[in-house]
Amino acid sequence: MEKHIYDEKNGLSYTLCGDYYLPDLVLNEEEPTYGKYGMLRKQFLKEHRPIRYQNLLLSGKLTAHLNQIDQEVTGQVEVLMKQMAEKQSVNENLKRQDQMRWVRLMNNIKVCAEEIVLTEIIYV
Structure with a gap:
């Protein structure tokens, strides 16, 4: 199994954690x-x-x-x-x-x- 994959349908990349692929989500830390x-x-x-x-x-x-x-x-x-x-x-x-x-x-x-x-x- 690949460590990182990219889903073109939704534009998200995923990382393998154990048996599951979890999305690589990043929260923008901009000043409100x-x-x-x-x-x-x-x-x-x-x-x-x-x-x-x-x-x-x-x-x-x-x-x-x-x-x-x-x-x-x-x-x-x-x-x-x-x-x-x-x-x-x-x-x-x-x-x-x-x-x-x-x-x-x-x-x-x-x-x-x-x-x-x-x-x-x-x-x-």
């Missing part, structure tokens, strides 16, 4: 570049969608997927925050008149916008 929402998505996939996580990881598409999710969620949160702030009349005038009230309202708006987007994009 995704942000907060990418990390949340990764954690969700690990815990609740392990097969999808493994498929993305083994195909080398995990980092690209997490970066895309991070950018998409960041954009959605910003848009929702602007819309909610306009609807609740949280503007620069309020900021000048009562800064603490403005901070409380903006923090509340951010939490609400994140919650909406997380349930629609991250946790699916």
Whole structure:
């Protein structure tokens, strides 16, 4: 039996270990570049969608997927925050008149916008 073989059908090489051929898989050790929402998505996939996580990881598409999710969620949160702030009349005038009230309202708006987007994009 040969020590190393290559399967042209799937493009993988195999090494003989005992009586079995095991695939020569290598994990890319690249530095992750995704942000907060990418990390949340990764954690969700690990815990609740392990097969999808493994498929993305083994195909080398995990980092690209997490970066895309991070950018998409960041954009959605910003848009929702602007819309909610306009609807609740949280503007620069309020900021000048009562800064603490403005901070409380903006923090509340951010939490609400994140919650909406997380349930629609991250946790699916």
